[in-house]
Amino acid sequence: MRIGDLKIGLFLVSVLLLAGCATVVVPLDPQLVTERLPFIRDGKTSKEEVLSRLGEPYSRYEGEQILTYVMCEDLSLDGGRRLSHTRTTDTKGEAVRCSPERTNNLILVFGPDDLVERHSVVLLNLVKRGSVELWR
Amino acid sequence: MKCTRSNARVMLGRMVLLALTGLGLSGCIILPTPSHGGVGVITKETIESFEPGKSTRADILLRLGDPAERLKEDRFFVYQWKRIHGYFFAGGGYSGVGATLLATHSLGIEFTPDNQLKRVKVIHPWLPLTDKRSSLEEWMAEERELPHP
Numbered sequence: 001m002r003i004g005d006l007k008i009g010l011f012l013v014s015v016l017l018l019a020g021c022a023t024v025v026v027p028l029d030p031q032l033v034t035e036r037l038p039f040i041r042d043g044k045t046s047k048e049e050v051l052s053r054l055g056e057p058y059s060r061y062e063g064e065q066i067l068t069y070v071m072c073e074d075l076s077l078d079g080g081r082r083l084s085h086t087r088t089t090d091t092k093g094e095a096v097r098c099s100p101e102r103t104n105n106l107i108l109v110f111g112p113d114d115l116v117e118r119h120s121v122v123l124l125n126l127v128k129r130g131s132v133e134l135w136r
Numbered sequence: 137m138k139c140t141r142s143n144a145r146v147m148l149g150r151m152v153l154l155a156l157t158g159l160g161l162s163g164c165i166i167l168p169t170p171s172h173g174g175v176g177v178i179t180k181e182t183i184e185s186f187e188p189g190k191s192t193r194a195d196i197l198l199r200l201g202d203p204a205e206r207l208k209e210d211r212f213f214v215y216q217w218k219r220i221h222g223y224f225f226a227g228g229g230y231s232g233v234g235a236t237l238l239a240t241h242s243l244g245i246e247f248t249p250d251n252q253l254k255r256v257k258v259i260h261p262w263l264p265l266t267d268k269r270s271s272l273e274e275w276m277a278e279e280r281e282l283p284h285p
Contacts, residue, residue: 022172022174022177024176025177025178025200025201025215025217027198061210066193068197068201107201109197120198120199122198
């Protein structure tokens with residue numbers, strides 16, 4: 001068999017395996033958000049606390065009533081998953097980086113009293129064909 | 137002397153024949169497919185869950201995260217994702233390559249001055265290389281009232 005045929009064959013097999021999959025934008029289950037970011041509680045956590053723990057947000061909307069952070073999802077030492085802010089720095093002083101498929105978005109909506117009113121973590125979730133209805 | 141010239145001609149002829157055979161056997165193919173797969177896809181179900189006049193900017197951010205673009209002081213959000221629209225294969229001699237043809241899909245969202253959803257527009261590219269930016273800009277330039285409940 002020629003090397004070219006083999007390469008094309010491997011490519012076709014990979015394509016067939018991946019063609020039925022897509023990553024869709026979905027909010028993470030609220031229970032999992034609580035497990036991974038336990039300090040954020042609706043009606044209790046203040047904006048000041050969020051800013052002191054997570055630092056400068058990635059984006060601000062509506063006069064800072066909505067703040068967003070870019071988070072990485074990693075496996076922690078105890079085997080569980082954890083979210084870490086991409087702007088936090090490691091021991092070498094470099095910002096934490098993660099691959100696009102592991103990038104999550106933390107959204108915090110504050111009420112007039114500057115306490116967290118609602119929050120969510122949006123992530124890219126791998127789905128198989130037929131499990132969700134995609135456009136066209 | 138005559139023999140050497142004859143050999144050179146035969147050699148040249150063979151080289152031309154080899155080149156022509158190579159060209160004949162090599163080539164490329166573009167295989168268009170219905171759009172499928174993709175990265176960061178926003179589902180039809182998600183988009184249809186947003187209600188003009190009821191959903192707010194906060195609701196959309198909580199569901200979709202940061203937009204790819206924020207325009208006109210957050211009056212417009214643009215979200216984008218990529219889907220596979222076909223495959224490209226090229227081969228020749230002992231080698232070959234293949235690649236997926238990706239196209240960018242866009243979701244435009246307009247908000248009212250009191251932060252409520254006004255309207256949405258989903259733009260699907262027909263071909264991977266077609267530019268849908270102008271369609272989005274035309275849509276943003278349209279002025280529409282909120283639908284009456």
